[in-house]
Amino acid sequence: MYKLYSRAGSGGFVVEAALELAGAPFERIDVVKGIDPDEQFRKISPLGQVPTLVLPDGNSMTESAAICQLIAERHSHARLAPVPDASGRAEFLRWSAFMTSVMYPAVLRIYYAQRYTTHAEGAEAVKAAAIAEVDRGFGILDAALETKQWLAGEHMSIADIYLLMLAHWHPEPRKAESAWPNIARVCAMLRDVPVLKDLNVRHELW
Numbered sequence: 001m002y003k004l005y006s007r008a009g010s011g012g013f014v015v016e017a018a019l020e021l022a023g024a025p026f027e028r029i030d031v032v033k034g035i036d037p038d039e040q041f042r043k044i045s046p047l048g049q050v051p052t053l054v055l056p057d058g059n060s061m062t063e064s065a066a067i068c069q070l071i072a073e074r075h076s077h078a079r080l081a082p083v084p085d086a087s088g089r090a091e092f093l094r095w096s097a098f099m100t101s102v103m104y105p106a107v108l109r110i111y112y113a114q115r116y117t118t119h120a121e122g123a124e125a126v127k128a129a130a131i132a133e134v135d136r137g138f139g140i141l142d143a144a145l146e147t148k149q150w151l152a153g154e155h156m157s158i159a160d161i162y163l164l165m166l167a168h169w170h171p172e173p174r175k176a177e178s179a180w181p182n183i184a185r186v187c188a189m190l191r192d193v194p195v196l197k198d199l200n201v202r203h204e205l206w
């Protein structure tokens with residue numbers, strides 16, 4: 001069985017979604033901000049961040065996008081990602097990497113702005129620049145969705161759910177509706193998926 005360290009409203013959302021959609025049983029351990037839930041947590045998550053996944057074989061990993069990719073590979077029946085030789089695979093890898101390496105860190109600069117400056121007064125400027133960076137990224141993702149239903153291939157993938165999570169982390173959670181209509185369309189479809197609706201009761205992303 002998997003063991004997932006998570007927290008409501010965190011990047012644990014997309015990993016919980018992947019595990020639920022894969023039908024993979026898991027134990028969820030809630031991590032309260034700033035308080036390690038058990039001795040093991042800090043050893044396997046040196047930055048003290050969630051999501052952190054302990055695999056059935058006892059190995060563990062951090063990094064939301066990598067975790068989602070592993071779950072997709074190990075539970076391929078759930079079709080969480082295009083298979084390696086499918087035409088949508090390149091887009092899946094591209095947009096997953098974009099969201100985890102460009103978007104997620106920019107969101108962190110919004111909510112943890114004081115970590116990104118040594119100036120006592122600097123946090124507001126960090127935050128403003130981060131919002132601009134997030135908005136630029138959403139513009140790129142929206143354009144990628146202009147001619148297609150999903151981010152990668154013909155089916156919904158875990159990358160779309162990653163996008164749903166990011167969109168709801170925006171300080172103006174309804175901004176997609178006016179600024180990024182294609183992202184708003186994908187999010188509207190996903191908010192109706194029963195598994196995601198159920199997860200949102202705890203995560204309260206929307």
Ligand SMILES: N[C@@H](CCC(=O)N[C@@H](CS)C(=O)NCC(=O)O)C(=O)O
Pocket residue numbers: 009010011012047048049050051062063064065100104108
């Ligand atoms: N690169 C990591 C980022 C994880 C992350 O920043 N998680 C946040 C919650 S969304 C966290 O645990 N922050 C606590 C902290 O940094 O102190 C990933 O993609 O999983």
